[in-house]
Amino acid sequence: MNSETGTETCADRVERFGYLARRLVRPLHRSLLNRRRLTLGSAAAAAAAISLPTLAEARNPFEFPTPVTPVAHDTLYVHDLFLAVMAVVFGIGMCVLLYSVIQHRKSRGYSPAAFSGPKTLGQWMVVVVPVLALAFIDYVVMGIPSYYAVVAMANTREDAALVVKATASQWKWRYEYPDQEIAFTSSLSTPRAQIESGSPTDPHYLYEVDNPLVLPAGKKVRILLVSLDVIHSWWVPAFGVKQDAVPGFLRETWVKIEKPGIYRGQCGELCGTGHAFMPIVVVAKAEPAFERWVAQTQNGEKAVALAEEQPLSRNDLLARGKTAYETNCAPCHQITGLGLPGAIPPLAAGQAFTATPELTDKLAQLGTYRDGKIVLVPVDRQLGIVLHGISGTPMPAFGLQLGDADIAAIVTYVRNSFGNHTGDVVQPAAVKSARVQAN
Amino acid sequence: MSSVSAYVNEHEHEHDHKPRGLARWLFTTNHKDIGILYMLFGVTFFLVGGLFAELIRAQLIHPANHVLTPELYNQAITLHGLVMVFAALMPVTAGFANYVIPLMIGAPDMALPRLNNWGFWLLPPAAVVLVFPGILQLFGVGNGPIDTGWTIYAPLSVRSGLGVDFAIFAIVLLGASSLMASINIIVTIFNMRAPGVTMMKLPLFAWSWLITAFLLIAVFPALIAGGLMLLTDRHFGTHFFSAAGGGDPVLWEHLFWFFGHPEVYILLLPTAGLLSHILSAFARKPIFGYRAQVYAYWTIGVLSVIVWAHHMFTSGMPIAGQLYFMYSTMAISIPVTVLFICWLGTIWRGALSFETPMLFALGYIGLFGIGGLTGLTLADAVADQQYHNSYYLVAHFHYTLFGGPIMGVMAAAYFYLPKITGHMYSERAGRWHFWLCIIGFNLTFIPQFLAGIAGAERRVVDYPIQFAGFHMASSIGAFILGAAQLLLVYNIVVAWRGRTEPASARVWEGAQGLEFTLPSPPPYHTFAERPAVV
Amino acid sequence: MSADITMTSNVTGSQRYYLPQPSPYPVLVSAALLVLFIGSGLRVNGVGAGSWLMAAGLLLLLYAVVHWFSGVIAESRGGVYHRWESRSFRLGMIWFIISEIVLFATFFAVLFYERRISVPWLASLDPRFSPWPGFVGGWPTAGPAGHRFATIGPLGIPLVNTILLLSSGATVTWAHWGLKENRRQQLIAGLIVTILLGAVFVLLQAYEFHHAYTELGLTLGSGVYGATFFMLTGLHGLHVTVGLVMLTTILGRSLKGHFSAEHRFAVEAVSWYWHFVDVVWLCLFVLVYSV
Numbered sequence A: 001m002n003s004e005t006g007t008e009t010c011a012d013r014v015e016r017f018g019y020l021a022r023r024l025v026r027p028l029h030r031s032l033l034n035r036r037r038l039t040l041g042s043a044a045a046a047a048a049a050i051s052l053p054t055l056a057e058a059r060n061p062f063e064f065p066t067p068v069t070p071v072a073h074d075t076l077y078v079h080d081l082f083l084a085v086m087a088v089v090f091g092i093g094m095c096v097l098l099y100s101v102i103q104h105r106k107s108r109g110y111s112p113a114a115f116s117g118p119k120t121l122g123q124w125m126v127v128v129v130p131v132l133a134l135a136f137i138d139y140v141v142m143g144i145p146s147y148y149a150v151v152a153m154a155n156t157r158e159d160a161a162l163v164v165k166a167t168a169s170q171w172k173w174r175y176e177y178p179d180q181e182i183a184f185t186s187s188l189s190t191p192r193a194q195i196e197s198g199s200p201t202d203p204h205y206l207y208e209v210d211n212p213l214v215l216p217a218g219k220k221v222r223i224l225l226v227s228l229d230v231i232h233s234w235w236v237p238a239f240g241v242k243q244d245a246v247p248g249f250l251r252e253t254w255v256k257i258e259k260p261g262i263y264r265g266q267c268g269e270l271c272g273t274g275h276a277f278m279p280i281v282v283v284a285k286a287e288p289a290f291e292r293w294v295a296q297t298q299n300g301e302k303a304v305a306l307a308e309e310q311p312l313s314r315n316d317l318l319a320r321g322k323t324a325y326e327t328n329c330a331p332c333h334q335i336t337g338l339g340l341p342g343a344i345p346p347l348a349a350g351q352a353f354t355a356t357p358e359l360t361d362k363l364a365q366l367g368t369y370r371d372g373k374i375v376l377v378p379v380d381r382q383l384g385i386v387l388h389g390i391s392g393t394p395m396p397a398f399g400l401q402l403g404d405a406d407i408a409a410i411v412t413y414v415r416n417s418f419g420n421h422t423g424d425v426v427q428p429a430a431v432k433s434a435r436v437q438a439n
Numbered sequence B: 001m002s003s004v005s006a007y008v009n010e011h012e013h014e015h016d017h018k019p020r021g022l023a024r025w026l027f028t029t030n031h032k033d034i035g036i037l038y039m040l041f042g043v044t045f046f047l048v049g050g051l052f053a054e055l056i057r058a059q060l061i062h063p064a065n066h067v068l069t070p071e072l073y074n075q076a077i078t079l080h081g082l083v084m085v086f087a088a089l090m091p092v093t094a095g096f097a098n099y100v101i102p103l104m105i106g107a108p109d110m111a112l113p114r115l116n117n118w119g120f121w122l123l124p125p126a127a128v129v130l131v132f133p134g135i136l137q138l139f140g141v142g143n144g145p146i147d148t149g150w151t152i153y154a155p156l157s158v159r160s161g162l163g164v165d166f167a168i169f170a171i172v173l174l175g176a177s178s179l180m181a182s183i184n185i186i187v188t189i190f191n192m193r194a195p196g197v198t199m200m201k202l203p204l205f206a207w208s209w210l211i212t213a214f215l216l217i218a219v220f221p222a223l224i225a226g227g228l229m230l231l232t233d234r235h236f237g238t239h240f241f242s243a244a245g246g247g248d249p250v251l252w253e254h255l256f257w258f259f260g261h262p263e264v265y266i267l268l269l270p271t272a273g274l275l276s277h278i279l280s281a282f283a284r285k286p287i288f289g290y291r292a293q294v295y296a297y298w299t300i301g302v303l304s305v306i307v308w309a310h311h312m313f314t315s316g317m318p319i320a321g322q323l324y325f326m327y328s329t330m331a332i333s334i335p336v337t338v339l340f341i342c343w344l345g346t347i348w349r350g351a352l353s354f355e356t357p358m359l360f361a362l363g364y365i366g367l368f369g370i371g372g373l374t375g376l377t378l379a380d381a382v383a384d385q386q387y388h389n390s391y392y393l394v395a396h397f398h399y400t401l402f403g404g405p406i407m408g409v410m411a412a413a414y415f416y417l418p419k420i421t422g423h424m425y426s427e428r429a430g431r432w433h434f435w436l437c438i439i440g441f442n443l444t445f446i447p448q449f450l451a452g453i454a455g456a457e458r459r460v461v462d463y464p465i466q467f468a469g470f471h472m473a474s475s476i477g478a479f480i481l482g483a484a485q486l487l488l489v490y491n492i493v494v495a496w497r498g499r500t501e502p503a504s505a506r507v508w509e510g511a512q513g514l515e516f517t518l519p520s521p522p523p524y525h526t527f528a529e530r531p532a533v534v
Numbered sequence C: 001m002s003a004d005i006t007m008t009s010n011v012t013g014s015q016r017y018y019l020p021q022p023s024p025y026p027v028l029v030s031a032a033l034l035v036l037f038i039g040s041g042l043r044v045n046g047v048g049a050g051s052w053l054m055a056a057g058l059l060l061l062l063y064a065v066v067h068w069f070s071g072v073i074a075e076s077r078g079g080v081y082h083r084w085e086s087r088s089f090r091l092g093m094i095w096f097i098i099s100e101i102v103l104f105a106t107f108f109a110v111l112f113y114e115r116r117i118s119v120p121w122l123a124s125l126d127p128r129f130s131p132w133p134g135f136v137g138g139w140p141t142a143g144p145a146g147h148r149f150a151t152i153g154p155l156g157i158p159l160v161n162t163i164l165l166l167s168s169g170a171t172v173t174w175a176h177w178g179l180k181e182n183r184r185q186q187l188i189a190g191l192i193v194t195i196l197l198g199a200v201f202v203l204l205q206a207y208e209f210h211h212a213y214t215e216l217g218l219t220l221g222s223g224v225y226g227a228t229f230f231m232l233t234g235l236h237g238l239h240v241t242v243g244l245v246m247l248t249t250i251l252g253r254s255l256k257g258h259f260s261a262e263h264r265f266a267v268e269a270v271s272w273y274w275h276f277v278d279v280v281w282l283c284l285f286v287l288v289y290s291v
């Protein structure tokens, strides 16, 4: 038993499995649990020398981050067990090889034997025993703990105290707490300047977000995963959890975080050019603190919702629009607003754009494209594009992801930057009514 | 023996009507010419794929580096993977098959020589089609070659640019090429053996390629079918991989890996066969456990088509699927271990000498051992949540792909180079090549294991700074490893130019097999009349 | 055992394998494919020159294939192929057909997956969070965001087509028997009937596609049903068409008297191919149209 949490560990289950497993597996894992650090042996020591800053949460930079969920404990147990067994197997194999290389060499005048297969019983044993040993390793030493771990991992719903829905899209996460009516978007907060600098200084470079996911410690949380565009994957190493978000389907996983803290991870499936910039940060708070956070956020959201409806000054809109543009739009349309030739149209009116007719036809239909050039459409049309995206193209629907104020700010910014001088000011109220119209 | 030379002399009169110059290589129907073409093509693209690898490593040498943009980076990893697997490794092993198998089994040539020529000449168009979008981009059309990773997962590949279409066409061409080569090899082995070469006397290399060819025929059409569906999803409105129409993106993963997993054994098996010959030659001792190895190939072949979804443990499979694919995957370790035992048995109590081919062969055993054993850890469905798409996985598959097949190809290249060219290579350069490979390779990929365990992710153009040390070490290793490959090129040139000591027919003291009864290089046409063999 | 193969003597006599002379056609076929695929890649992305390249590629392909095969036919007429070579051809054809079987098997597997796994899965997602809350699944379906369409029942044209293809299988076998007995008239008559039956099949199939598109609302875009339906039947139709071209070639050669009981590999290969296409249709009839 894991004394801290009272959860059953993988090792406990092995104990239950029966005589054979007890006799054979227990001694092994005993020694493992006691002396985990041995597992990576000398390779680890060598690595320690070359590794630079350490993961705050990890025991060592070259080992698993300290596990904080039951699944992660299982994973680490299985991992350590495997590596130990594998090291032994490899060691034995290598010894045989090296002995032969050193002893049976022509330069020592060794004359070759002529056998081409096992003959005596003893020789047969030498051949068959390793095979049987490997089968035993596969299906008993590794197979049994793995079985229980798989079953435990798949049990996402039983006793879940909280449900969180994570919606992935290129390249951010949106978290919803349906029962608490909280929702927010979480995206990379490392400043672009830092990424472009060539020498990052930030200790959590690429591992930091504007709005982290907040979860209660010590409670089972069921996490649902959805994607709006391509496959992404929700991965936090300290939780031992990696689950894909498949567009159009629902996937789920669960965590039960043992101690409060900040845990970091990244999107685990190649999802386009922003794949490296889609981190996951989880702040686990002890029960009362979590409740307080929920209450605050609920109030805050109401306040924000109210504030969202307030008109903003032109300068505020432009400033807010610039930041929001750079996180949401610049990955495709670029900071310059010039897009990418052949794929992403510019947002600067009058810019030439060549691409396949499939793409340009769509743009022409929308009215943003004429005679090979980009045309600025009226405000409500552009609002529609940003809110609902352009189906069948990478242009996403931001209506689901951003609030009225952000969208208003972005559109204002776009219409007054990159050489667009419309002077238009779009207020949140206009976005609100645009949302309603389209529905 | 005497009859061989008698035959060769007789044939001299007829004189090989081989055209000269370029036409010879374009139009040839001779298995040795075609074998050489395949091998040169493979080596060239090994360098090209390696160049992409070096670009990748240059980008990753420290965080926030800007050698490649994210777009270019994704294209570089995709092309690196596709080129290494399809344009480097597969052609080289097919080249050895073409050159050596007819000699080994006493056949006059491959069974279907014109088809054989076509099989090779499908490869250059495939390579051109693959990189063509890069040229288009220069003219402002599209946004460059495929950038989805070599696994081409939908729906990223449905939404990505026109590079994907060209990659699909390249895969169709490569598939056709592999199928033609496979059919040819199967027919050659079934129909062209000299009298006396029964199936259970077939050299292990021929056996291993036979199973490889069966596998190619069993799985490559599935990838071609998948490619067609991807194409129609992209351009003709179908919904195979889109939930909106009732399809499923994960279906692509199933199709890809139903091909992709056997593919790794397609890459491995031919060199596993060659390894047995090489070990036996330098141990001066018969192959250990011939039958056991043949059965192991069969078992590997059969098991490899039923374990594919171990690449998809994080895709959200039901429990039963997780357990089935976990346990069936583990089963493959058993026949592979049989091969290991046979290899060790072959050198045990031999009279070993350590020329370059033997060094690479021993390196193969050690490195592939690490790759295989870490593969076994990946088979665990729960632990795989952690390993999947981390650098631990990248290290696993380089230990298997480079540590196995590539090391095997190197061993075989040095083994057969004197036979093919008639001249020795530089042993000194060969040894340097080996030791630099070992040092560079381990320095590149051991840090990746460690980084992966700590949570470093693959396919990222930039990474958190706690992994900086690992990546730096890995990049330095990769530069050493890359430089080492120039020695291979050097040795090929040395042997080819023929200024060095000529090679004898047997080349190596312990070499066995029909190919070593023929002069080096063998005459243009061999065995037009069947030799008989006991 | 194995590696100890050594040569003792060589058998002399007639056991000489025919090795063809260098030939430009394989490279030409590859070049044609290069042009064709680059053209197609441009075409599907709407780049103008694509269609022209495709056309050029196809013409070059036609030219190269015709010459390649004429060469083979000439060799065959020249009497260079004997039992040993024939066995290679036969084995080659068998393994080629096996690879085609895998191709179709993949599409059937996809049908199975979409119908038995992905559609039911989509219909059973937790309704509280499902992106498709109202979707009930079932088959046929165009998926949760799909449109309405009608399907083609098995008893109309598909049944007629089944009968046509099965009879054509019988007639091609009958023709083959004729050849084995050196009855040339039977060979020719059998081939003609087979070709006619096959041609009617293709025409009916084309009519059916037209009907589906214009009246039933069933198109490639009709979700997974439309996609699997048209891909499977379309790919099969393509194979029937290729089979018809092969049969016609064989018919032409029979009229010229190229075949005899001893020299019949080409006829045999084509009839195997035709039987394979036949069996695929039976699977289609059962799995696509009927259940």
Ligand code: HEA
Binding pocket: A089, A090, A093, A094, A097, B151, B264, B265, B267, B268, B310, B311, B312, B313, B329, B330, B332, B333, B334, B336, B337, B340, B365, B366, B368, B369, B370, B371, B372, B373, B375, B376, B378, B379, B380, B384, B387, B388, B389, B393, B396, B397, B400, B401, B404, B405
């Ligand atoms: C040649 C290539 C090759 C080979 C042979 C293997 C062999 C194996 N692989 Fe590997 N694998 C790849 C290439 C290969 N793999 C690639 C390319 C990928 C990733 C693709 C991608 O995602 O891009 C991959 C990914 C991969 C995964 C997916 C992981 C993930 O995506 O999350 C898994 C999971 O089960 C796996 C398992 C295995 C197993 C069990 C074997 C077994 O066959 C191994 C059996 C071998 C042994 C068990 C060794 C026996 C050794 C001894 C007995 C010791 C002897 C030692 C001495 C003599 C010194 N592999």
Ligand code: HEA
Binding pocket: B046, B047, B048, B049, B050, B051, B053, B054, B056, B057, B077, B078, B080, B081, B082, B084, B085, B089, B148, B149, B150, B151, B394, B398, B401, B402, B406, B444, B457, B458, B459, B460, B474, B478, B481, B482, B483, B485, B486
């Ligand atoms: C047989 C297959 C094979 C081989 C041999 C290699 C060889 C190498 N690979 Fe590769 N690799 C793959 C198959 C292979 N790889 C696959 C399938 C992937 C997955 C792709 C994906 O994610 O989709 C991958 C991914 C991959 C990554 C991960 C990228 C990422 O996820 O972000 C990295 C990173 O370090 C890497 C590095 C290397 C290195 C350093 C070598 C070295 O061994 C290379 C050795 C160096 C040379 C051979 C260079 C020699 C050339 C010269 C010296 C220049 C010659 C000059 C000219 C040509 C003009 N590889």
Ligand code: CUA
Binding pocket: A168, A171, A231, A232, A233, A267, A268, A269, A270, A271, A272, A274, A275, A276, A278
């Ligand atoms: Cu999202 Cu990678």
Ligand SMILES: [Cu+2]
Binding pocket: B260, B261, B264, B308, B310, B311
């Ligand atoms: Cu695999």
